[in-house]
Amino acid sequence: MDMEEEDLYEILSIDRGASSVEIKKAYRKAALSSHPDKHAEENRAEAEARFKAVQQAYDILQDDQKRHMYDTHGMAAFKSGHGAGAGAGGGVDLDDILAQMFNMGGGGGMPPGMGGMPGMGRRGPAKGPNEEQAYEVTLEELYKGKTTRFASTKSVICGTCDGSGGKEKAKPMKCSNCGGKGQVIGHRHTPFGLMQEASQCSNCEGTGQVFKDKDKCKKCKGKRVVQTKKMLELYIPRGSREGDKIVLQGEADQTPGQEPGDIIFELTETPHEVFKRVGADLAATIDVTLAEALTGFNRVVLKHLDGRGIQISPPKGKILRPEQVLRIEGEGMPMKRSDARGNLFLMVNIEFPEDGKLDSAAIEKLRNVLPGPEPPIKTEEVEEVEYDGDANMEDFGAGSDDPRGAEWEDDEEEDGGPQCATQ
Ligand SMILES: [Zn+2]
Numbered sequence: 001m002d003m004e005e006e007d008l009y010e011i012l013s014i015d016r017g018a019s020s021v022e023i024k025k026a027y028r029k030a031a032l033s034s035h036p037d038k039h040a041e042e043n044r045a046e047a048e049a050r051f052k053a054v055q056q057a058y059d060i061l062q063d064d065q066k067r068h069m070y071d072t073h074g075m076a077a078f079k080s081g082h083g084a085g086a087g088a089g090g091g092v093d094l095d096d097i098l099a100q101m102f103n104m105g106g107g108g109g110m111p112p113g114m115g116g117m118p119g120m121g122r123r124g125p126a127k128g129p130n131e132e133q134a135y136e137v138t139l140e141e142l143y144k145g146k147t148t149r150f151a152s153t154k155s156v157i158c159g160t161c162d163g164s165g166g167k168e169k170a171k172p173m174k175c176s177n178c179g180g181k182g183q184v185i186g187h188r189h190t191p192f193g194l195m196q197e198a199s200q201c202s203n204c205e206g207t208g209q210v211f212k213d214k215d216k217c218k219k220c221k222g223k224r225v226v227q228t229k230k231m232l233e234l235y236i237p238r239g240s241r242e243g244d245k246i247v248l249q250g251e252a253d254q255t256p257g258q259e260p261g262d263i264i265f266e267l268t269e270t271p272h273e274v275f276k277r278v279g280a281d282l283a284a285t286i287d288v289t290l291a292e293a294l295t296g297f298n299r300v301v302l303k304h305l306d307g308r309g310i311q312i313s314p315p316k317g318k319i320l321r322p323e324q325v326l327r328i329e330g331e332g333m334p335m336k337r338s339d340a341r342g343n344l345f346l347m348v349n350i351e352f353p354e355d356g357k358l359d360s361a362a363i364e365k366l367r368n369v370l371p372g373p374e375p376p377i378k379t380e381e382v383e384e385v386e387y388d389g390d391a392n393m394e395d396f397g398a399g400s401d402d403p404r405g406a407e408w409e410d411d412e413e414e415d416g417g418p419q420c421a422t423q
């Protein structure tokens with residue numbers, strides 16, 4: 001079966017823009033119809049190959065990172081150990097870049113299947129530890145999606161000795177430090193007395209075998225691995241969220257006899273000055289002058305995450321009011337692998353004129369055009385009082401043991417209005 005010839009999207013009979021739900025559906029259908037048990041003896045081998053191809057296509061396409069690698073580099077992105085450092089061919093071409101980016105550095109000598117396809121029922125050697133790290137992304141980057149390349153220094157199996165640590169035909173000796181066990185028993189002082197502890201032998205690095213100095217591989221000096229810089233590509237799909245994990249499969253340090261672990265990036269969204277995000281929805285505050293709130297306007301009120309200006313014009317005769325919220329459908333965050341978007345919530349902040357800004361002529365005009373007060377409140381006695389104009393409702397009932405003080409605060413949070421709280 002030559003995977004290079006086959007288009008993974010064709011294998012699953014989907015188009016290139018398929019969503020993850022569509023991929024899952026197509027996979028189930030294709031896996032069922034190609035399952036070897038469903039075919040007659042003479043067609044079974046073919047069905048099995050088909051079945052494996054379906055599995056592999058699904059493994060790649062259901063993972064955003066792998067799917068991106070496939071979309072941009074084809075199956076070459078998943079081949080390991082070919083063209084390893086051979087330096088063949090002239091000039092810089094895509095193959096060189098790919099070799100640099102994707103071959104596992106060492107060429108041969110890797111355990112079979114390393115860096116290849118997961119989930120194909122192969123039982124590989126023990127897997128090395130994963131390397132996890134946080135990756136900070138801005139809201140703009142999450143909105144647009146991002147592909148980034150970076151150099152990673154890691155241990156790869158020495159290509160000269162294929163990870164044996166010795167020269168060709170050299171025979172290793174039993175490690176004298178650990179007697180070939182690969183482990184040494186040490187002693188440690190603890191509050192409970194002297195404790196015995198087994199640890200990996202540092203002389204042979206746990207292999208139990210060493211080469212004489214003259215037999216050691218010249219390239220890795222018997223260490224079996226060498227440090228290599230490798231270019232890695234990280235793909236962050238648009239619409240990704242805080243906490244999403246991006247797995248670079250098999251890109252952690254290599255150790256002979258072990259399948260390498262993964263490098264796992266966990267996304268951290270940096271706080272944004274203008275926008276707040278919850279799920280696929282965005283919220284922002286817009287400033288509107290009192291005159292605009294009363295008389296209307298038609299202008300850009302916000303610069304969106306992709307740089308577009310968001311323009312609004314309230315319908316004629318509609319007045320904007322303090323704390324009013326405008327919802328714009330489909331202007332929130334994009335959703336992964338889909339054309340759907342969340343909504344944008346604009347919280348209206350009305351900028352009133354500063355104290356003393358209105359002269360008496362302006363005040364006179366306003367009095368004439370704006371509605372006056374309700375009919376006067378009739379009382380027998382009238383007291384003229386002074387007030388503190390910077391008071392805060394949090395001080396209302398504060399320090400009293402009246403349980404309604406607490407009630408007040410709760411109500412205020414839920415309903416957003418003090419008038420709802422008292423009777
Ligand atoms: Zn070596």
Ligand SMILES: [Zn+2]
Pocket residue numbers: 175176177178179180181182183201202203204205206207208209
């Ligand atoms: Zn040893």
